[in-house]
Amino acid sequence: MLVSKSKGTNSLLASEKKSLFRFLTLYVLMMMSIIVLIALFYYQNQEKMMFLSKRDTLSDYAYEQIKKLKILHNTFPADNTYPRDPRFKSGIYDLEYVKIFSILESDDIDFNKDMYRTSDNKIHFVKTLFEYYLGAKYLFLEIPDDGDWREETWENIFIFGGLAIIFFTIIGFYIANLFLNPMRSSLLLLDRFIKDTTHELNTPLSTILANIEMIDTSSIGEDNKKKINRINIAAKTVSQLYQDLTYITLEQDIHKNDEDVETKALIENRIEYFDSFAKSKDITFVLDLKKSYIHINRHKWTRVIDNILSNAIKYNNRKGVIYITLKKNTLTISDTGIGIELTKIPFVFDRYIRFNHSEGGFGIGLNIVKKIIEEYDMKIEIKSKPSEGTEVVIKW
Amino acid sequence: MVRIFVFVSIMLFSSHADDAYERNCIKCHEVLPFSLQEIFMRYLAAYGGENNVKVGLDHYFKYPAKDISVMSIAFLNHYGIDHHSKINEEELKQAIDIYWQKHKVIGRLK
Numbered sequence: 001m002l003v004s005k006s007k008g009t010n011s012l013l014a015s016e017k018k019s020l021f022r023f024l025t026l027y028v029l030m031m032m033s034i035i036v037l038i039a040l041f042y043y044q045n046q047e048k049m050m051f052l053s054k055r056d057t058l059s060d061y062a063y064e065q066i067k068k069l070k071i072l073h074n075t076f077p078a079d080n081t082y083p084r085d086p087r088f089k090s091g092i093y094d095l096e097y098v099k100i101f102s103i104l105e106s107d108d109i110d111f112n113k114d115m116y117r118t119s120d121n122k123i124h125f126v127k128t129l130f131e132y133y134l135g136a137k138y139l140f141l142e143i144p145d146d147g148d149w150r151e152e153t154w155e156n157i158f159i160f161g162g163l164a165i166i167f168f169t170i171i172g173f174y175i176a177n178l179f180l181n182p183m184r185s186s187l188l189l190l191d192r193f194i195k196d197t198t199h200e201l202n203t204p205l206s207t208i209l210a211n212i213e214m215i216d217t218s219s220i221g222e223d224n225k226k227k228i229n230r231i232n233i234a235a236k237t238v239s240q241l242y243q244d245l246t247y248i249t250l251e252q253d254i255h256k257n258d259e260d261v262e263t264k265a266l267i268e269n270r271i272e273y274f275d276s277f278a279k280s281k282d283i284t285f286v287l288d289l290k291k292s293y294i295h296i297n298r299h300k301w302t303r304v305i306d307n308i309l310s311n312a313i314k315y316n317n318r319k320g321v322i323y324i325t326l327k328k329n330t331l332t333i334s335d336t337g338i339g340i341e342l343t344k345i346p347f348v349f350d351r352y353i354r355f356n357h358s359e360g361g362f363g364i365g366l367n368i369v370k371k372i373i374e375e376y377d378m379k380i381e382i383k384s385k386p387s388e389g390t391e392v393v394i395k396w
Numbered sequence: 397m398v399r400i401f402v403f404v405s406i407m408l409f410s411s412h413a414d415d416a417y418e419r420n421c422i423k424c425h426e427v428l429p430f431s432l433q434e435i436f437m438r439y440l441a442a443y444g445g446e447n448n449v450k451v452g453l454d455h456y457f458k459y460p461a462k463d464i465s466v467m468s469i470a471f472l473n474h475y476g477i478d479h480h481s482k483i484n485e486e487e488l489k490q491a492i493d494i495y496w497q498k499h500k501v502i503g504r505l506k
Contacts, residue, residue: 096445
């Protein structure tokens with residue numbers, strides 16, 4: 001079956017984002033480790049190459065210096081002037097690592113290496129003497145490290161390392177998309193199904209609701225009144241679902257028709273609408289409503305309030321209470337229901353996410369709420385404790 | 397009286413000035429064509445560091461032998477090797493320490 005992308009599923013879900021983030025973190029860490037290892041190997045190799053290029057020259061210097069030490073050894077103490085050479089600095093140490101004499105500029109002495117770079121950017125060449133002239137076993141030669149090779153090495157590391165990071169990041173995104181495609185396809189299929197079926201719901205639903213309104217309840221018995229009431233609740237629940245589905249598939253891109261909506265009156269109207277549903281669970285409303293205006297599309301604002309109210313009724317306990325407080329720029333709706341676990345709260349706005357399957361629905365209500373809230377730069381906060389209830393606060 | 401005082405003073409002074417090195421080494425080596433400094437440099441070239449040189453000297457004095465001597469074959473053939481040292485352990489150690497101090501290279505190069 002062909003699946004087309006809709007705007008509704010274009011944006012990533014929080015769970016999708018989490019999977020993508022985890023995969024990319026792991027991938028980037030592995031990739032960076034490999035690149036760092038390669039860079040380290042390359043750097044050490046370049047250093048070895050630099051040593052190799054200077055080794056012959058330094059060996060020649062060492063040979064000359066040893067000859068001078070031999071002469072001094074034979075003429076000491078009549079001549080006690082240590083031989084100096086403008087091309088290098090040198091120092092001699094005995095086999096117990098005691099300094100005999102040194103004009104080295106760097107104190108970084110390592111007897112275990114034959115050639116190394118000191119911390120202060122000098123190159124030390126170490127020659128071991130087989131005959132200990134002047135008691136010396138180790139002859140250290142020192143020349144400055146011009147750093148040209150290092151500059152070139154770092155340049156190459158940054159250029160090629162950067163290119164490798166860009167290349168592997170692109171590959172990473174491609175692989176991540178491959179992993180996420182099956183999940184995304186399922187969501188697109190569901191979207192398509194909902195869109196197709198929504199059209200078919202409108203006419204029968206309108207007919208049911210209109211006819212229930214027209215029934216003269218005074219002429220029928222108490223038993224039948226209850227039955228009609230139940231049909232009314234069921235029809236309104238389906239209507240609510242229909243409104244959400246219509247919104248998500250057809251109307252979410254409507255930005256026009258914003259007006260100053262008086263929220264107090266709207267809430268009272270919606271409570272009346274849900275009254276029969278609330279009464280079926282013996283739920284009471286405790287209201288503290290002040291007059292408040294908000295510049296918004298009335299239909300969208302109704303969707304927000306309806307979804308929160310409908311959740312507060314659906315997930316409330318029998319004989320529960322719903323508190324609604326409306327202040328100038330804040331609407332608070334809290335219930336005494338089953339609540340939500342703390343770890344699940346960040347995912348309540350994801351589409352098709354339902355933590356409780358005892359009640360009907362597709363799990364799209366709070367996703368719609370979040371979209372509208374974001375569209376109008378409002379803020380929504382959910383506080384909840386399992387078995388105690390949930391509080392939804394909207395600020396604008 | 398004055399002569400006796402001067403003589404006693406000189407004797408006392410000279411006996412105090414003699415150390416283990418001077419008492420036990422210089423006298424014998426004065427007759428050899430190689431100075432003690434030259435011999436020291438041979439030890440230094442063969443043994444390297446201070447402890448090694450001292451251990452080498454100590455060993456040679458206790459167990460003198462041609463094959464461990466630092467001197468040339470020609471020298472050994474002409475002068476032979478020294479007999480076993482008669483000086484006591486402490487005196488030998490003092491003499492070697494002084495010998496190192498007097499002839500060492502460390503601190504004398506410029």
